[in-house]
Amino acid sequence: MTGYGVDVPSGRPASIATPAPGDPRLARLSLNQWTTRRLGVAEAVDGCARYGIPAIGLWREQVAEHGLSASARLVRDAGLRVSSLCRGGFLTGDPGPAVQDNRRAIEEAATLGADCLVLVVGGLPPGSRDLAGARARVAATLAEIVPYAAASGVRLALEPLHPMYCADRAVLSTLAQAVDLASRWPVEEVGVVVDTFHVWWDPEVLTQIARAGDRIASFQVCDFLVPQPADPLLGRGMMGDGVIAFRPLRAAVDAAGYTGPIEVEIFNADVWAADGHEVIATLARRYVTEVL
Amino acid sequence: MTGYGVDVPSGRPASIATPAPGDPRLARLSLNQWTTRRLGVAEAVDGCARYGIPAIGLWREQVAEHGLSASARLVRDAGLRVSSLCRGGFLTGDPGPAVQDNRRAIEEAATLGADCLVLVVGGLPPGSRDLAGARARVAATLAEIVPYAAASGVRLALEPLHPMYCADRAVLSTLAQAVDLASRWPVEEVGVVVDTFHVWWDPEVLTQIARAGDRIASFQVCDFLVPQPADPLLGRGMMGDGVIAFRPLRAAVDAAGYTGPIEVEIFNADVWAADGHEVIATLARRYVTEVL
Numbered sequence: 001m002t003g004y005g006v007d008v009p010s011g012r013p014a015s016i017a018t019p020a021p022g023d024p025r026l027a028r029l030s031l032n033q034w035t036t037r038r039l040g041v042a043e044a045v046d047g048c049a050r051y052g053i054p055a056i057g058l059w060r061e062q063v064a065e066h067g068l069s070a071s072a073r074l075v076r077d078a079g080l081r082v083s084s085l086c087r088g089g090f091l092t093g094d095p096g097p098a099v100q101d102n103r104r105a106i107e108e109a110a111t112l113g114a115d116c117l118v119l120v121v122g123g124l125p126p127g128s129r130d131l132a133g134a135r136a137r138v139a140a141t142l143a144e145i146v147p148y149a150a151a152s153g154v155r156l157a158l159e160p161l162h163p164m165y166c167a168d169r170a171v172l173s174t175l176a177q178a179v180d181l182a183s184r185w186p187v188e189e190v191g192v193v194v195d196t197f198h199v200w201w202d203p204e205v206l207t208q209i210a211r212a213g214d215r216i217a218s219f220q221v222c223d224f225l226v227p228q229p230a231d232p233l234l235g236r237g238m239m240g241d242g243v244i245a246f247r248p249l250r251a252a253v254d255a256a257g258y259t260g261p262i263e264v265e266i267f268n269a270d271v272w273a274a275d276g277h278e279v280i281a282t283l284a285r286r287y288v289t290e291v292l
Numbered sequence: 293m294t295g296y297g298v299d300v301p302s303g304r305p306a307s308i309a310t311p312a313p314g315d316p317r318l319a320r321l322s323l324n325q326w327t328t329r330r331l332g333v334a335e336a337v338d339g340c341a342r343y344g345i346p347a348i349g350l351w352r353e354q355v356a357e358h359g360l361s362a363s364a365r366l367v368r369d370a371g372l373r374v375s376s377l378c379r380g381g382f383l384t385g386d387p388g389p390a391v392q393d394n395r396r397a398i399e400e401a402a403t404l405g406a407d408c409l410v411l412v413v414g415g416l417p418p419g420s421r422d423l424a425g426a427r428a429r430v431a432a433t434l435a436e437i438v439p440y441a442a443a444s445g446v447r448l449a450l451e452p453l454h455p456m457y458c459a460d461r462a463v464l465s466t467l468a469q470a471v472d473l474a475s476r477w478p479v480e481e482v483g484v485v486v487d488t489f490h491v492w493w494d495p496e497v498l499t500q501i502a503r504a505g506d507r508i509a510s511f512q513v514c515d516f517l518v519p520q521p522a523d524p525l526l527g528r529g530m531m532g533d534g535v536i537a538f539r540p541l542r543a544a545v546d547a548a549g550y551t552g553p554i555e556v557e558i559f560n561a562d563v564w565a566a567d568g569h570e571v572i573a574t575l576a577r578r579y580v581t582e583v584l
Contacts, residue, residue: 124518129537131492164456166493167518167535177495200423201458203469226416226459230522243459245421 016289018281021052025288030055030083032220032265033062035283036276041066045078047280055081055261057220060108072112082114083261084157084193084218089119091141092134092171102145109154115260116157116217117149118193123168134171139181142190150189157217158182159193162201164232175199175208182215191217194253195265197224197236200244209252216258221246221291222266229269236267238282239290246291262291308581310573313344317580322347322375324512324557325354327575328568333358337370339572347373347553349410349512352400364404374406375553376449376485376510381411383433384426384463394437401446407552408449408509409441410485415460426463431473434482442481449509450474451485454493456524467491467500474507483509486545487557489516489528492536501544508550513538513583514558521561528559530574531582538583554583 019026031053033044041062048056056075063071063085075082088105091098102119109117121138124131142156149156160178161170172178175192182190192215199205201224209216223242228235239246250262264283271279311318323345325336333354340348348367355363355377367374380397383390394411401409413430416423434448441448452470453462464470467484474482484507491497493516501508515534520527531538542554556575563571 124535129535131535131537135495162455163493164454164520167516173493174495201455201465203427203466224459228456228524232520232524243416243421243423245423 014289016285018285019052019288021050023052025292026052026284027054028260028262029053029284029287030057030081030261030263031280031283032057032084032086032263033059034086035264035266035271036279037272039276041071041074043276045074045080047277048080049078050277051280051284053280053284054079055083055263057084057086057263057265058082058112058114059086060105063108063112068108068111075112081261082112083263085109085112085114085117087118087120087159088145088156089159089170090122091119091138091145092122093125095137095141095144098141099144103148106145106149106152106154110152114154116155116191118157118159118218120159120161121170121172123166123171131166131171138171139184142181143184146185146189155188155191155217157191157193159195159218160198162198174202174204175212176204179208179212179215187214191215193218193220194249195220195222196244196246196249197222200224200249205249206252209249209256213256214258216253216256218263219250219253219258219260220263220265221250221287222264225268231269234267234269236265238266238268238271239264239286250291262287306581308577310343310577311580313342315344317584318344318576319346320552320554321345321576321579322349322373322553322555323572323575324349324376324378324555325351326378327556327558327563328571329564331568333363333366335568337366337372339569340372341370342569343572343576345572345576346371347375347555349376349378349555349557350374350404350406351378352397355400355404360400360403367404373553374404375555377401377404377406377409379410379412379451380437380448381451381462382414383411383430383437384414385417387429387433387436390433391436395440398437398441398444398446402444406446408447408483410449410451410510412451412453413462413464415458415463423458423463430463431476434473435476438477438481447480447483447509449483449485451487451510452490454490466494466496467504468496471500471504471507479506483507485510485512486541487512487514488536488538488541489514492516492541497541498544501541501548505548506550508545508548510555511542511545511550511552512555512557513542513579514556517560523561526559526561528557530558530560530563531556531578542583554579
């Protein structure tokens with residue numbers, strides 16, 4: 001309901017009936033598992049089946065808990081596409097352990113048949129103020145990882161995070177910067193993530209989405225809440241509960257040539273406390289009213 | 293002590309003796325009045341005199357409390373340069389009241405002989421998700437204000453705020469965007485503010501400072517604390533307490549041709565709770581050890 005350039009009343013958007021499984025409007029929807037964080041892999045896969053959601057973004061923590069090969073079998077048997085595995089990265093510290101951990105993540109992504117492995121690159125090392133150095137280290141350590149990923153047929157996806165996380169989570173702060181870095185490698189080896197929460201504010205976002213083109217490996221949606229809660233990691237909301245106009249961003253990603261899944265990834269204490277299946281039903285409705 | 297590309301131990305920097313009044317290292321230092329928020333104009337002016345700080349950034353609220361012409365006389369008699377008046381702006385709502393309020397702010401800046409009037413442009417209007425529209429309205433309402441400022445000999449200074457404030461405080465989010473907008477007018481009419489807290493994360497910051505050149509109307513310093521406190525407006529710290537390497541930013545601003553005051557502006561509950569004169573002494577020391 002929210003067109004770009006159109007004011008909308010605050011508060012929740014008008015609701016619709018939950019789309020039934022098989023509804024063509026759900027064809028590109030993907031559940032990022034962290035949205036229903038309390039559900040294990042089996043429960044999340046059940047939820048996708050029940051609501052006709054054809055893809056899932058898995059998290060390494062939950063995959064490890066369920067078992068890697070069991071998780072791979074489960075999603076395959078359910079006919080689910082694995083739109084991403086979250087996450088590798090954290091490349092700004094000691095490169096040795098970072099390379100090791102990312103090699104494991106790459107193997108997991110390969111086993112799961114994930115479209116990409118999302119990389120959150122890491123913030124400033126403790127005690128450091130050397131932002132340029134941290135950014136250089138990301139590039140250097142990434143260069144050590146790409147060959148493993150390429151050999152395993154796993155596409156890496158660099159995720160720029162909102163600048164509020166620059167110090168402690170990701171020194172990759174804009175889509176332009178992510179595309180610049182990714183462009184050192186072939187497009188099928190290193191792509192980028194467009195996550196509405198992280199990029200909506202950027203005056204260059206539409207230009208950079210167009211520039212990213214077939215570098216776009218993942219498109220994630222969730223809203224930016226105002227005010228943000230005390231824990232800055234949990235300020236993401238269900239689409240329609242915040243200030244983001246999703247359609248122009250979705251249209252730009254479409255126009256750039258991206259035809260893959262649209263993943264709903266929400267970090268929010270209230271969403272996590274709610275019943276997982278209710279959350280899935282809500283996000284299917286909101287996806288239709290706010291994003292499509 | 294913090295060179296770019298050099299790691300520093302976390303925690304407070306090594307201290308030095310408080311520079312005495314007349315110390316040439318203080319020649320460019322300015323106290324932004326909000327740093328010592330509990331001090332009225334008279335007390336802040338006294339503090340500057342006691343510690344030999346040659347310039348002050350005034351706030352309209354405190355000027356109003358002390359009286360406009362009395363404030364003007366006070367700073368003039370004390371020989372203080374008024375590096376800025378904070379603040380006008382808030383241009384994303386109804387333009388009528390915005391123009392009126394900014395005209396008043398311009399008159400105040402002229403009376404005080406301020407180097408510039410800082411403009412915080414405002415966030416999304418309540419209930420709106422129309423970011424492009426809000427940005428367009430900033431430009432349109434600014435165009436109504438610039439002629440008054442030019443006629444009064446007051447330079448406007450557009451302040452890009454950290455993207456975390458895009459929704460609720462300033463839709464101007466990068467220095468590039470601020471320079472783009474300011475460039476519609478002569479350089480002596482509309483400049484930009486470089487505030488380390490707001491721009492330190494930006495991969496383009498050094499390039500954009502160079503590009504800004506003589507558009508730089510104000511240079512403000514304070515640190516970015518990690519973690520940020522629950523109130524996102526109060527996450528600014530004394531230089532040396534956070535993650536910003538100030539010298540490369542200061543050097544870039546110098547290289548761009550800016551020779552004016554360097555204003556210390558800190559929004560921080562602990563700083564506000566401390567003794568005002570102690571805060572001034574501390575910032576004089578930290579300015580020397582971290583910024584110069």
